[in-house]
Amino acid sequence: MGAMCEICENRKDLELYIHIPFCIKKCSYCDFLSFPSSAEDREEYVRCLVKEIEQTGIVLNNKDTYQVRSVFIGGGTPSLLSGDQIKNIMQVVQKYFLIKEEVEITMEANPGTLTKKNLSAYKDAGINRLSMGLQSADNSCLYLLGRIHTWEEFLKNYELARKAGFENINIDLMSGLPGQTMSIYKKTLEKVMALRPEHISAYSLILEEGTPFYESEEIHKKIPNEEADREMYQFTKEILAENGYDRYEISNYALKGKECIHNLGYWSGVPYIGFGLGASSYFEGTRFSNERNLEHYKKEPYVPFMMREDYTILSQKDKIEEFMFLGLRKRAGISKKEFRECFHKNIMDVYGEVISKYEKIDLLEWIKNGEMLRLTDAGIDVSDYIFCDFML
Numbered sequence: 001m002g003a004m005c006e007i008c009e010n011r012k013d014l015e016l017y018i019h020i021p022f023c024i025k026k027c028s029y030c031d032f033l034s035f036p037s038s039a040e041d042r043e044e045y046v047r048c049l050v051k052e053i054e055q056t057g058i059v060l061n062n063k064d065t066y067q068v069r070s071v072f073i074g075g076g077t078p079s080l081l082s083g084d085q086i087k088n089i090m091q092v093v094q095k096y097f098l099i100k101e102e103v104e105i106t107m108e109a110n111p112g113t114l115t116k117k118n119l120s121a122y123k124d125a126g127i128n129r130l131s132m133g134l135q136s137a138d139n140s141c142l143y144l145l146g147r148i149h150t151w152e153e154f155l156k157n158y159e160l161a162r163k164a165g166f167e168n169i170n171i172d173l174m175s176g177l178p179g180q181t182m183s184i185y186k187k188t189l190e191k192v193m194a195l196r197p198e199h200i201s202a203y204s205l206i207l208e209e210g211t212p213f214y215e216s217e218e219i220h221k222k223i224p225n226e227e228a229d230r231e232m233y234q235f236t237k238e239i240l241a242e243n244g245y246d247r248y249e250i251s252n253y254a255l256k257g258k259e260c261i262h263n264l265g266y267w268s269g270v271p272y273i274g275f276g277l278g279a280s281s282y283f284e285g286t287r288f289s290n291e292r293n294l295e296h297y298k299k300e301p302y303v304p305f306m307m308r309e310d311y312t313i314l315s316q317k318d319k320i321e322e323f324m325f326l327g328l329r330k331r332a333g334i335s336k337k338e339f340r341e342c343f344h345k346n347i348m349d350v351y352g353e354v355i356s357k358y359e360k361i362d363l364l365e366w367i368k369n370g371e372m373l374r375l376t377d378a379g380i381d382v383s384d385y386i387f388c389d390f391m392l
């Protein structure tokens with residue numbers, strides 16, 4: 001290790017999230033902060049974003065304290081930005097933050113928006129991980145979801161990304177879609193397995209209030225019942241395990257060494273700063289979010305603290321609860337030693353009763369010679385229910 005690494009070891013890890021709130025059109029199930037935009041809107045937004053990152057970097061002046069271990073450009077559809085725009089954003093990040101040598105820089109990309117030209121520019125800008133929202137390989141499902149792409153268009157973009165040299169790609173999948181049968185879902189998984197992406201996120205559809213899906217009775221009728229949804233969930237676990245994907249979090253699977261550093265940080269309580277419209281942060285024990293109104297956001301990037309709201313200073317109790325909820329999502333579980341170091345308490349003095357209760361019925365287990373506590377396979381299936389019991 002060189003001198004730089006030794007210095008870095010004394011610094012705390014930090015993650016950055018950058019929100020791009022633009023999409024070509026709104027998907028019917030989506031409640032994320034995103035909307036259509038013009039080329040001018042995007043140009044102006046990037047200008048504000050760059051200012052916000054720069055001003056935050058100056059105010060924090062944190063190069064001695066923090067080192068960035070991951071950057072996640074999410075949305076929305078970040079791949080609507082040109083290569084130059086992504087380069088501008090990354091240049092300012094590099095200028096104002098200390099970046100770890102082995103940093104993970106992810107960008108979300110919507111199939112149908114990637115070209116040879118923008119992919120190679122993203123790569124030049126330092127993006128080393130792509131996260132592609134496929135959701136389903138079935139064109140009628142995609143159509144119903146309101147996605148802008150077909151399976152064939154996704155495939156073309158995926159191949160272009162590989163050709164451009166992206167060696168770390170995530171594919172997002174969804175089960176429990178309206179009209180989706182087990183055989184449709186199986187075909188999706190088989191097609192995706194054949195591509196060997198490094199990472200897969202597999203979630204069940206949730207009907208979010210305020211979305212066209214939530215409002216539509218037709219859609220409600222087409223949603224697979226609980227039994228079918230459970231069958232898809234079981235199948236996901238089995239086929240991904242058979243194909244060498246490790247389930248390192250409740251809904252996330254990766255080939256060896258390809259777990260998402262950014263997400264692992266989130267579940268492990270690593271501080272993060274969010275930039276852009278509506279982005280949330282967790283920094284120095286405080287949670288806060290950015291303004292969600294674009295017109296207001298555009299007025300404030302010169303003084304970023306003016307547009308940050310919902311400040312919540314986490315109490316010791318909040319921190320302990322989050323340590324448990326978030327940490328237990330990870331397959332590796334939580335460390336007894338880390339709990340003691342963080343909170344100066346023995347985990348069994350705080351949660352002894354709850355832990356013993358679930359241990360007895362095989363929903364929680366101690367591994368690594370009693371050092372790590374994690375959910376068992378059966379425990380993961382009822383994790384929401386278990387987490388409620390960790391409220392203090």
Ligand code: SF4
Pocket residue numbers: 022023025026027030031032034075076077110133
């Ligand atoms: S592409 Fe993603 S962020 Fe955009 S509308 Fe669809 S689901 Fe929402």
